[in-house]
Amino acid sequence: MRHNTCLFRHTVVVLLLSVAACGEKTATGENDSPQRSRSVPVAAAPLSYQNLTTRLEAVGTSEALKSISLFPEAAGEVVAVHFKPGDFVKRGDTLLELESRDQELALELASVRLEETRRLFDRYDRANRSVDLTVPETTVDTARTALETARIERDLAQVALERRFINAPFSGHVGITDVEVGDRVDTTSVITTLDDRSALQVTFDAPESFVGQLAVNDPVDVTTWRDSESTVQGEVIEVDSRINPVSRAFRVRARVPNEGDELRPGMSFRVALLLDRGRFPAVSEVAVQWGANGAFVWVAEDDKARRVPVRLVERVDGSILVEGNLAQGDMVIGEGVQSMREGIALRVIDARAVARDARDAPETRSES
Structure with a gap:
């Protein structure tokens, strides 16, 4: 049915162009001047643009x-597992604990030494501020160095203790684990995954x-x-x-x-x-012609024909998207292109009006 309708519309356009040509020939007459150029009836439609999507x-x-796999930072015996596979944990939650008695004692000992060196340094510092007793600067410097060393030793003991606990670096879901309490792990043992x-x-x-x-x-x-x-x-x-x-x-x-x-x-x-x-000019399929240098279309400009080379982009819904020296509103010739040549005089018939008449014609016949 659609094919028959399209064929009918094309036939109507051809007939209208033929009638227009005959009428022009009769109106011109045989006594017209040879220099007077005949205008060729054509059907044209304003150029439209269409977005191309792929x-x-x-x-x-x-x-x-x-997504990460969790490894312990130190070797040791597992004393506690605080998660089950599939659990959602928050950042900072403790997932696993290693035996840490040695590290706790080392931290306690480092803290005691730090406190002792701090008291000694404070005693020397107060003495130097007094007029009764003066401590040599070398002794004060030695005490200051001992204080800084004790502070670093305390921090190292704190880090060693923290490495006995495996915490979640970000919030997420933990995976399956093969680690159980009593297992001994090292830095190459996978504890679990976190996503x-x-x-x-x-x-x-x-x-x-x-x-x-x-x-x-x-x-x-x-x-x-x-x-x-x-x-x-x-x-x-x-x-x-x-x-x-x-x-x-x-x-x-x-x-x-x-x-x-x-x-x-x-x-x-x-x-x-x-x-x-992008957005491209859309022309009818019958408007595209081929020559020795490739594809082109005819444009009616000031009632004269102008040939415009184009590059075909894609065929979309009965139209062809092209690239060329075309502008919005250009009258692109669709019917009558067989008689075209550059600069020929034209008499343009609105192709849209012809299409509307072709659509209405079957309805009129059916009503009659």
Whole structure:
């Protein structure tokens, strides 16, 4: 039905152009001057612009916003485990304790020594301020050095004690652990994993033809394979600076919110982006002609024909998006291009009015 309607409209345009040509020939007459150029009837429509968007689809793999494996900073025996797999922990929460009696005693001893050296230094300092007794400067300097050394030893003992406790460096969910109370661990033993999955980072590959079209903050639609009806919108946060010479693609990373905690790191997703490629002139398919130098269209300018070379961009919904020396409102010739040559006089028929008549004609016949 649609094909028949389009054919009918084309036939109406051709008939109108033929009638217009015959009428002009009769009006001109045989006695007209040979120098008088005949005007060619054509159907033209004002040039319009249309946005071009491209849909990019890819498969992405997710990872947590922050994700680490926890290792102890010191070796020792596990005396307490304060978490279960899957627990949500806050930053600073103690997850595991190692036996720390030696470190506690070392800290206590360092504190005692610090206090002793501080008292000695204060005694010398007060003596130097008195007129009755003066302590040599070398003795005061030695006491000051001993005080600073004792303070550093106390701080080192404090650090050694803190290393017996493994704390969460950020808030997140802990994973499975194989460590139990009584186990002996060292600095190469994995205690557990910690993931901040308040948001996920989805990494996917984009073809090299899209270089320059993807930018940070571009919206991204992410859909899980288990539920094609549920789509989450994220945004691009990183675009790689290199093209993989094997796959001819570059990596893109998007951030996706996970407020309901339904998504997990490691899941794969269907990723879709609508890329705005710009705004281009849109002409009808019949308006595009081909010559030795490529494609071109005819434009009616001051009732004369002007040939404009164009480059085809893409075919969209019955129209062709082009690039060329065209401006908004230019009258692009669609019917009658077979008789065109540069500078020929034209009599323009509004193609939009013809199209409206063609649409109304079948209705009129059906009513009659």
